[in-house]
Amino acid sequence: DVRLEESGGGLVTPGGSLRLSCAASGLSFSGFTMNWVRQAPGKGLEWVSSISGSSTLLRYADSVKGRFAISRDNAKNSLFLEMNNLRVEDTAAYFCARGGYPVGVLDYWGLGTLVAVSS
Amino acid sequence: EIVMTQSPATLSVSPGERATLSCRASQTVTTNVAWYQVKPGQAPRFLIYGASTRAPDAPDRFSGSGSGTEFTLTISSLQSEDFATYYCQQYNNWPWTFGQGTKVDIK
Numbered sequence: 001d002v003r004l005e006e007s008g009g010g011l012v013t014p015g016g017s018l019r020l021s022c023a024a025s026g027l028s029f030s031g032f033t034m035n036w037v038r039q040a041p042g043k044g045l046e047w048v049s050s051i052s053g054s055s056t057l058l059r060y061a062d063s064v065k066g067r068f069a070i071s072r073d074n075a076k077n078s079l080f081l082e083m084n085n086l087r088v089e090d091t092a093a094y095f096c097a098r099g100g101y102p103v104g105v106l107d108y109w110g111l112g113t114l115v116a117v118s119s
Numbered sequence: 120e121i122v123m124t125q126s127p128a129t130l131s132v133s134p135g136e137r138a139t140l141s142c143r144a145s146q147t148v149t150t151n152v153a154w155y156q157v158k159p160g161q162a163p164r165f166l167i168y169g170a171s172t173r174a175p176d177a178p179d180r181f182s183g184s185g186s187g188t189e190f191t192l193t194i195s196s197l198q199s200e201d202f203a204t205y206y207c208q209q210y211n212n213w214p215w216t217f218g219q220g221t222k223v224d225i226k
Binding site for chain 2: 061
């Protein structure tokens with residue numbers, strides 16, 4: 001079975017940090033771009049960040065650029081998102097999603113992990 | 120960035136009826152549009168890519184059409200498991216962007 005399992009979410013105060021993880025199993029990982037997508041409460045989906053299979057190409061939404069850092073460990077089929085200087089508006093469910101083919105589609109998703117930023 | 124606008128925000132449909140969801144892009148995205156189904160507490164599901172090609176596991180009651188700036192997702196005969204929120208996404212230009220969603224609920 002294909003499984004993407006996010007972890008690391010929680011409650012943090014503004015300005016704080018969190019590190020999200022995504023463990024992949026049952027699917028090809030190392031050759032595929034991986035992504036983080038978030039959904040704020042009552043809102044739609046927002047793409048956050050992407051990392052190519054070899055980690056050579058990293059992309060970020062303007063809303064998180066300079067504060068978030070994406071990385072991966074292909075030996076452990078794992079994806080990460082380091083989130084610093086968190087803001088209230090970063091409150092959301094964070095999903096990891098595999099980038100499929102054609103480039104740009106998101107073919108497998110996890111259940112998400114909740115991040116709440118509040119004082 | 121490209122803005123994707125979905126309509127209507129909510130669509131009330133009876134089981135067995137057809138549902139037609141619309142998505143408009145603020146500039147041309149050719150056919151680089153995907154559709155996803157999202158249910159609370161579940162992983163989002165990939166349905167359509169290339170505007171009209173079904174994903175491998177998507178049921179054939181789901182179909183997509185359109186090109187340029189206007190796109191449609193049609194569910195030919197709604198099943199109970201299809202009541203959900205649907206999002207279009209463009210992957211023609213960075214950053215990839217999603218519409219705000221159409222919630223399909225039971226009439």
